[in-house]
Amino acid sequence: GGPIRILGIETSCDETSAAVIENGRTILSNVISSQIESHKRFGGVVPEVASRHHVENITLIIEQALQEASCTWDDIHAIAVTYGPGLVGALLVGVAAAKSIAFARGIPLVGVHHIAGHIYANRFAKEFEFPLLALVVSGGHTELVYMKEHGSYEIIGQTRDDAVGEAYDKVARSLGLPYPGGPHIDRLAQEGTASIPLPRAWLEAGSYDFSFSGLKSAVLNVLHNANQRGETIEAAELAASFQASVVEVLVEKTFRLIQERPVKQLLLAGGVAANKGLRAALASRAAVEGVELLIPPLSLCTDNAAMIAGAGYIVYQKGILADMDLNGIASLPL
Numbered sequence: 001g002g003p004i005r006i007l008g009i010e011t012s013c014d015e016t017s018a019a020v021i022e023n024g025r026t027i028l029s030n031v032i033s034s035q036i037e038s039h040k041r042f043g044g045v046v047p048e049v050a051s052r053h054h055v056e057n058i059t060l061i062i063e064q065a066l067q068e069a070s071c072t073w074d075d076i077h078a079i080a081v082t083y084g085p086g087l088v089g090a091l092l093v094g095v096a097a098a099k100s101i102a103f104a105r106g107i108p109l110v111g112v113h114h115i116a117g118h119i120y121a122n123r124f125a126k127e128f129e130f131p132l133l134a135l136v137v138s139g140g141h142t143e144l145v146y147m148k149e150h151g152s153y154e155i156i157g158q159t160r161d162d163a164v165g166e167a168y169d170k171v172a173r174s175l176g177l178p179y180p181g182g183p184h185i186d187r188l189a190q191e192g193t194a195s196i197p198l199p200r201a202w203l204e205a206g207s208y209d210f211s212f213s214g215l216k217s218a219v220l221n222v223l224h225n226a227n228q229r230g231e232t233i234e235a236a237e238l239a240a241s242f243q244a245s246v247v248e249v250l251v252e253k254t255f256r257l258i259q260e261r262p263v264k265q266l267l268l269a270g271g272v273a274a275n276k277g278l279r280a281a282l283a284s285r286a287a288v289e290g291v292e293l294l295i296p297p298l299s300l301c302t303d304n305a306a307m308i309a310g311a312g313y314i315v316y317q318k319g320i321l322a323d324m325d326l327n328g329i330a331s332l333p334l
């Protein structure tokens with residue numbers, strides 16, 4: 001037959017997105033409507049506000065995705081939707097839209113795990129070679145995921161407290177920077193030197209887990225102590241020192257694991273994959289170790305529906321279809 005076109009839908013957090021992709025790897029359209037402006041004044045994502053924005057936008061975003069792909073409904077073979085993890089009220093908007101379309105058009109529906117989506121954002125540029133290791137770093141996740149084939153995910157390490165993006169956002173907030181703070185810390189870090197000693201959470205020997213709450217507290221302490229002494233801390237110095245600690249631990253644990261379990265490719269995934277310091281450090285270490293590194297373009301690092309359709313294509317090919325009782329699940333295991 002002809003090409004398989006999948007409509008992807010993503011509404012797990014604060015981006016309403018719809019995309020059309022062909023044969024799993026060609027993006028025909030990827031429309032993203034960010035609600036960041038609406039959440040900024042609250043300093044973070046407000047679940048109720050997010051749900052309401054998704055409801056208001058979803059139909060228009062889907063129509064725009066079809067239009068930009070020059071497709072009619074007859075050209076769409078299946079619907080792929082994020083059904084977790086995420087904010088349950090936000091997830092439900094996308095799931096309800098996807099079910100309605102699948103039912104009305106009589107086409108297959110597949111449920112996609114949000115993190116699988118982030119991982120598959122890497123596949124638009126290059127085909128996967130297994131086994132591979134994905135370092136997933138986002139606002140809600142910090143995971144080392146080993147894949148021996150498509151659709152198979154083994155979590156070898158994960159955060160025991162804050163996710164990396166969460167730590168970035170909290171540190172940014174303490175420096176008075178707007179939400180989401182990750183990009184601001186990243187920018188400041190390029191302007192400063194890592195001159196302030198901060199801890200590195202290595203955890204027990206042999207552990208591939210992460211912990212970032214101690215580092216976050218250490219940053220808050222530095223600010224607090226300086227405040228009490230009437231001193232000022234250079235934001236750029238603190239940002240650079242924080243980023244150095246984060247990047248060192250992420251890179252070191254990733255390559256320790258690769259030494260133990262050799263892989264054909266290393267993938268970086270999730271919103272924090274946009275981080276300049278992390279991208280550069282992984283790239284130079286990967287070159288030294290002779291490991292192929294895949295990093296999505298900036299536009300595919302943060303939440304989008306193209307990556308959901310990309311991961312959904314694999315689910316669809318495996319014949320794992322969802323039905324009308326598909327539900328949004330806030331803490332869905334990978």
Ligand code: KG4
Pocket residue numbers: 013137138139140141164165166168169180181182183186270271272273274275276301302303
């Ligand atoms: O993947 P994502 O869009 O949403 C989740 O699934 O969580 O990730 C958003 C997170 C936020 O915490 C944001 O601050 C962080 O990614 N982020 C960054 C950068 N760009 C986005 N963190 C560090 N450096 C960046 N350049």
Ligand code: ZN
Pocket residue numbers: 114118138139270271302303
């Ligand atoms: Zn995400």
